[in-house]
Amino acid sequence: MVGIASFGGYVPRLRLERKACVEANAWFNPALRAYAKGERSMANWDEDSLTMAVAAARDVPGIERSAELSAAFVASTTMPFADRQNAGVLATALNLDESLSTLDVTGSQRCATSGLIQALHGLAPGNGRTLFVASEQRRTKAASPLELLAGDGAAALVLSREEIIAEFVGSYQLAADFVDHYRSAQDTFDYSWEERWIRDEGYLQIVPRAIKTLLERLEVPASRIGHFILPSPFPKLAQRIAKTVGIPENAAADNLDGMIGDTGAAHSLLLLAYVLGQARPEEYILVAGFGQGCDALLFRTTERLAGFSPRRGIKGYLERRRPESNYNRFLAFRNLVEREKGIRAEADIRAPLSTLYRNRRMAMALVGGQCRRCGTPQFPKGHVCVDPKCGALDSQEDYCFAGRTARIQSWTADRLTYSPDPPTYFGMVVFEQGGRLMADFTDVDASAIRVGMSVDMVFRVKHYDELRHFPKYFWKAAPDAASDSTGQKN
Amino acid sequence: MARGIKDKVVILGMGCSRFGERWDCNAEDLVVEAAEECFADAGVGREQIDAAWFSTAIEEQHVGKSGVPLAFTLRLPFIPVTRVENFCASGTEAFRGAVYAVAAGAADLALAVGVEKLKDTGYGGLPQRSRGPLNDMYWANASAPGAFAQLATAYQAKHGLEMEVLKRAMAQVSVKSHENGSRNPKAHLRNRIDIDTVLRAPVIAEPLGLYDCCGVSDGAAAAIVTRPEIARELGKKDLVTVKALQLSVSNGFEASFNSWDGSHFVTNRTAARRAYEEAGIRDPRAEISMLEAHDCFSITELVTLEDLRLSEEGHAWRDILDGFYNAQGKIPCQIDGGLKCFGHPIGASGLRMLYEMYLQLLGRAAERQLPDPRLGLTHNLGGFPHQNVVSVAIIGRLGA
The missing domain is CATH 3.40.47.10 (Thiolase/Chalcone synthase)
Incomplete structure (x- = not known):
């Protein structure tokens, strides 16, 4: 069968x-x-x-x-x-x-x-x-x-x-x-x-x-x-x-x-x-x-x-x-109208393909490291453990942050930086089991966002390189409107 | 701790260009404006300089890389010129290089020059640019105000402060700097404003509004440093010496380890502790006469005042609203207008802060002169709250 x-x-x-x-x-x-x-x-x-x-x-x-x-x-x-x-x-x-x-x-x-x-x-x-x-x-x-x-x-x-x-x-x-x-x-x-x-x-x-x-x-x-x-x-x-x-x-x-x-x-x-x-x-x-x-x-x-x-x-x-x-x-x-995006949008931010390949797990799968010695998850994975009490060298195993619970520690709605959908929301998200990331947000409900809210990490286009028609993907934090300030689901 | 820098190095002369939208000037013109004032003040000539440090941060917008642009502009006689960059704290880095060279005995007279020509981008704010190919793959799409706005939401949440109260204190930070800047002929912004104007301004990055953000300016500043005995030989009587010069750089702890709460600067506290120790200061709130904080945004100044232990943690907002940091207050802050109004040509800013402290200590600050200041602190910060470099310098009259 x-x-x-x-x-x-x-x-x-x-x-x-x-x-x-x-x-x-x-x-x-x-x-x-x-x-x-x-x-x-x-x-x-x-x-x-x-x-x-x-x-x-x-x-x-x-x-x-x-x-x-x-x-x-x-x-x-x-x-x-x-x-x-x-x-x-x-x-x-x-x-x-x-x-x-x-x-x-x-x-x-x-x-x-x-x-x-x-x-x-x-x-x-x-x-x-x-x-x-x-x-x-x-x-x-x-x-x-x-x-x-x-x-x-x-x-x-x-x-x-x-x-x-x-x-x-x-x-x-x-x-x-x-x-x-x-x-x-x-x-x-x-x-x-x-x-x-x-x-x-x-x-x-x-x-x-x-x-x-x-x-x-x-x-x-x-x-x-x-x-x-x-x-x-x-x-x-x-x-x-x-x-x-x-x-x-x-x-x-x-x-x-x-x-x-x-x-x-x-x-x-x-x-x-x-x-x-x-x-x-x-x-x-x-x-x-x-x-x-x-x-x-x-x-x-x-x-x-x-x-x-x-x-x-x-x-x-x-x-x-x-x-x-x-x-x-x-x-x-859908790019169906020619819009005035401003000079800021002209910044040429390409993704070198060799850099992308070397770092594909980090950039594409949100994989960081977890220290074998002290257990600290960290993003990105580094040679030296980030826990100041540990500091072990080359001690980190791959550790995927996707799917793990995180909360907003700080945030803003940025109206200066270029975004196809301003304002740009981003902030520090802190993973409950360890690790953190200053992350872009997406699918934000402006009236509900607050410190302490839980987020889901989702795979999205970070930046579209219009010169080379290349979407650069990364992970963003999607605030979970169904959570209260302690991060518990209602 | 190492023996430290206290009283080993004297500021022989300083100069600072007018800051602002200097549409008529190249970076080189600004360098000459600051350097010529500096040489005249020091009473020495270009040929007497043994080594130079040159700070710029966004060199791709103006002079390009290396020490060559400074050497070319001043036709320096084939001496060592080192170009330094450390985000917005670059200016203090140039000063640090010059001071250490003199302290080491490697140079008798050392020059520090910082410059930034930002108004050739075609738009307001700092240039949108690559942060490096790998960083571009995962760093948040943050403008500077957005990155620093994080402090406000984290600070507000931590201290359980009403956002309206915090915003009012932040507004007063800017009101005070505009008041001070109005008395500074070299300042970029010289208008006075009131709190309601600040609170009604367009939002740039929540909760920061237009007036919570500093000016983006063109400008240059310069210093010549030497040892005390040489300064005396050159006929200088009132000597301003370096009491402390410290730098702290984030190592990923704030960005990647779950400990820092986002409401303050780890580096601020580290650099301040070391600087006070180096200068022999036990009670900064009682001993520091005045300061120039890196007020790139109002909230940066607010939390920095706590990190520097001038206000108690969680209470800077009250000191600010009480006028403690006003020109007539106990510790005047940004007496020259600060980044907010004097302006922020990145590579020059650290030197600009020292310039005002230097003028004040020598009684040469004209309308802005404070009564009998003894110790001035400069706080120069670059990067984002979660990953940055912070320098804290303390200068004072020799013997103070």
């Missing part, structure tokens, strides 16, 4: 109110008013598909210290690097052992479901588990319907041959070069064809064929499907297709379009992570992915499902929400 052993998800905290976007653009395209309801998730300026992938993986309890992983896959059509393995960046950020198969899967909106099928088939006896992450931040033109329909988010699955919460029953793949949209290698944005054609000739023709074939081959009656996942830009389409193929209409999963939007290549797995968070044992979950054909995967939950929960899960992240009504901020974060 192979299947899913654990899962996690991630949705950015910012939610752009679609109304704000429509109000700004309806003068140009009144048809946008049809999309004015609800919110879409919106990556912060320091988030991209890779940081969201790391966040989703870190939503799986214990992932950072998992010695059982033997492979890490990343599926996305919007990863920051076209040629630098993004899965390798993810693995470094998670501080995974270098004895690891890593692979990027891309090229289609169904790359995540296609990749997942391959990853499940590839689980060989004797090998470890596979981390499979899908993440997407689609680039959309201002005033396009897709700008309103799309959302940002990620999901992570750990695939295994044992301790399974959802068994992989089987899959079917149908390839059809149906070009509903495309993005050429030279392009930043999608080019799309007529929506009615996409719906009627694409989804309604192709998806039912794939589902029927799968269920026939597996000899599972459609009526037994408890949850049916089909992302699409069309309202109620999953219900309509469910009806066509005999799946109970109420099995069609909420595609979260009112709260997140369509997270592109990640959306099938994001919805799967959402459904797994609510499903009961012994239920069938049918997952479909559409894009130049269709993938259909069938899972059956096990008794173990009841004993598992992700750290926050999609549901938890849906609740961790901050409405954004300023459409200009969205445009700015």
Whole structure:
């Protein structure tokens, strides 16, 4: 038996109110008013598909210290690097052992479901588990319907041959070069064809064929499907297709379009992570992915499902929400308007690649040192122990600070230094088990921040080198608004 | 402790340029302005100098590296010139080099010159720049005000002070410096302000507002030092000597070890303790006549006054509001306007502080003159509260 052993998800905290976007653009395209309801998730300026992938993986309890992983896959059509393995960046950020198969899967909106099928088939006896992450931040033109329909988010699955919460029953793949949209290698944005054609000739023709074939081959009656996942830009389409193929209409999963939007290549797995968070044992979950054909995967939950929960899960992240009504901020974060950034922004701060490689554990995985002699954790790792009573030389083992509880000792909101989203919040964060760092903050609620508040360390873009189009990643402290001044969770 | 520097070295002469937005000046022009005053005051010529120390901090904005720019500007006769940089405490480093060379007998007359030409960046505040490739990978995206604002939130939390009370005391720090600066013709900012103006000003880095931040200025300052016997041979009668000269540098303890609470400077306390010991001072609040603290930000001055043991810990805000550090107070602080109003051309600032103490000790401070000061302290700090360098110098009349 192979299947899913654990899962996690991630949705950015910012939610752009679609109304704000429509109000700004309806003068140009009144048809946008049809999309004015609800919110879409919106990556912060320091988030991209890779940081969201790391966040989703870190939503799986214990992932950072998992010695059982033997492979890490990343599926996305919007990863920051076209040629630098993004899965390798993810693995470094998670501080995974270098004895690891890593692979990027891309090229289609169904790359995540296609990749997942391959990853499940590839689980060989004797090998470890596979981390499979899908993440997407689609680039959309201002005033396009897709700008309103799309959302940002990620999901992570750990695939295994044992301790399974959802068994992989089987899959079917149908390839059809149906070009509903495309993005050429030279392009930043999608080019799309007529929506009615996409719906009627694409989804309604192709998806039912794939589902029927799968269920026939597996000899599972459609009526037994408890949850049916089909992302699409069309309202109620999953219900309509469910009806066509005999799946109970109420099995069609909420595609979260009112709260997140369509997270592109990640959306099938994001919805799967959402459904797994609510499903009961012994239920069938049918997952479909559409894009130049269709993938259909069938899972059956096990008794173990009841004993598992992700750290926050999609549901938890849906609740961790901050409405954004300023459409200009969205445009700015996406670099869709040329802004006056001031001369301060001209400072050329590049990352020498050789320096980055030597220090990759420090810079990418928040690894410092812990003194063997006195036990003091410290960041960064140094040759001489920082405890003045110790001072041992070359005594430090690697010590990862990610995932450890820390609190704010001092902070400020800096309006002088250049930031894409001023003011810049930063301050001294002190780890409960030892160690500290003067850290940038992110996802700050200005009215709640205070000394003593607890923070989560999160992997983010520290600085984007616009000359060389290179995101420099590091870790930031995200104040936990749910903690009181003693750092206890409410 | 080593035998120390007390009374071994005399300040023979000093000079200081006008500080400010010197749009018409290159760094070299400012150096000449300060150095010429210094040579005239010392009564010696350039050819008599045995060695020189030259301080600049952000040399990429003006003169570039090395001792060459100073040697070129003054056409020094092929003598040793050492360029020093230690963040914003660079000026005192130049002085330290010159003083130690004289004390060691390696030089009879040594020159210290500090300069900074900051107003060629195109914007206000200090230049946004790389901190080094590895540091850039993990240091917080901090401006100087942001880094020092940390002191305020930590101090406020530690002492359970109402932020409004702390902000009022911080405002008074700046009000007092503007009052003093208004009487200094060389100061960058010469306007008087009131507390409400400070409190209403735009926020730069919470809780620091515009008037909690010092000026960013162009300027230069210089000193010539020698031994007491040489000064007497040159006809000097009132001698100002170095009583103490100490430097303390962070080693990562504050930044990486969970002990420091962020509300004070570890280095301040270390440098002050050593300096008082070197100068033979037991009760600084009773013995120090006046001081120039490194008031890059109002909160820096406030916590420094406690670190220097001039105010009790947790009580500087009250002394400040009581006028203890005003020009008419018990220990006038920033009698020349301080970094806040005289200005802060980084490489020159440590020497500028000494310049005012020197003038005061010789009774040459004109309108700002204090009655009979005996010991003046300068506190020159560079870096961030969690990683910095601090120098404390004490000068006084020989025999004081």
